[in-house]
Amino acid sequence: MSLRKILIHPDPRLKKTCDPVIDIDAELRKLADDMLETMYDAPGIGLAAPQVGTLHRLFVMDISGKEGSSEPRVLFNPEITWSSDIMNVHEEGCLSIPDIYEEITRPDTVRMRFQDIDGKQIEEEFDGIGATCVQHELDHLNGRLFIDYLSAMKRGMITKKMKKLKKERARDE
Ligand code: NI
Numbered sequence: 001m002s003l004r005k006i007l008i009h010p011d012p013r014l015k016k017t018c019d020p021v022i023d024i025d026a027e028l029r030k031l032a033d034d035m036l037e038t039m040y041d042a043p044g045i046g047l048a049a050p051q052v053g054t055l056h057r058l059f060v061m062d063i064s065g066k067e068g069s070s071e072p073r074v075l076f077n078p079e080i081t082w083s084s085d086i087m088n089v090h091e092e093g094c095l096s097i098p099d100i101y102e103e104i105t106r107p108d109t110v111r112m113r114f115q116d117i118d119g120k121q122i123e124e125e126f127d128g129i130g131a132t133c134v135q136h137e138l139d140h141l142n143g144r145l146f147i148d149y150l151s152a153m154k155r156g157m158i159t160k161k162m163k164k165l166k167k168e169r170a171r172d173e
Contacts, residue, residue, distance in 0.1 A: 004037050004052035009096050015143040018055045021076045024062045024119050025156035032074040035060045044095045046133045048140030051096050059137035090132040092146045104149050106135050117149040
């Protein structure tokens with residue numbers, strides 16, 4: 001496994017719609033492993049393929065939240081098949097928008113259909129932090145970031161901050 005570089009907003013690759021995965025081959029399994037390692041290293045609870053610059057429909061997550069225990073998950077071709085009318089507000093952050101946290105309103109519970117690492121079709125219900133995480137990560141595969149739910153003014157301020165951060169990081173490299 002190896003660490004991949006996480007793209008920082010703004011980046012055109014973070015605005016693209018990703019391509020469906022047809023065949024979960026060795027290369028994609030390696031990508032999933034690398035994404036998990038990159039996510040744990042960051043650290044974060046979710047990471048979508050475009051965040052490491054590859055435009056495939058997959059994301060990884062681990063919402064176990066317990067020290068010393070891990071529940072790595074890989075979801076290919078995720079789709080929401082049902083979402084609750086009840087909405088919930090959770091604070092969200094993103095590894096591509098470091099150190100910014102904002103409250104975002106989304107459906108409280110969703111059902112998601114996806115394929116696991118073995119290509120098996122699964123349908124699963126997520127609520128709480130899980131619902132927030134899978135909806136946030138699915139958005140990434142459609143070129144949508146959590147700051148797109150904020151006002152244009154707030155988003156503009158955050159984007160300006162990120163441009164500055166990128167410039168600083170480029171100088172340090
Ligand atoms: Ni994110």
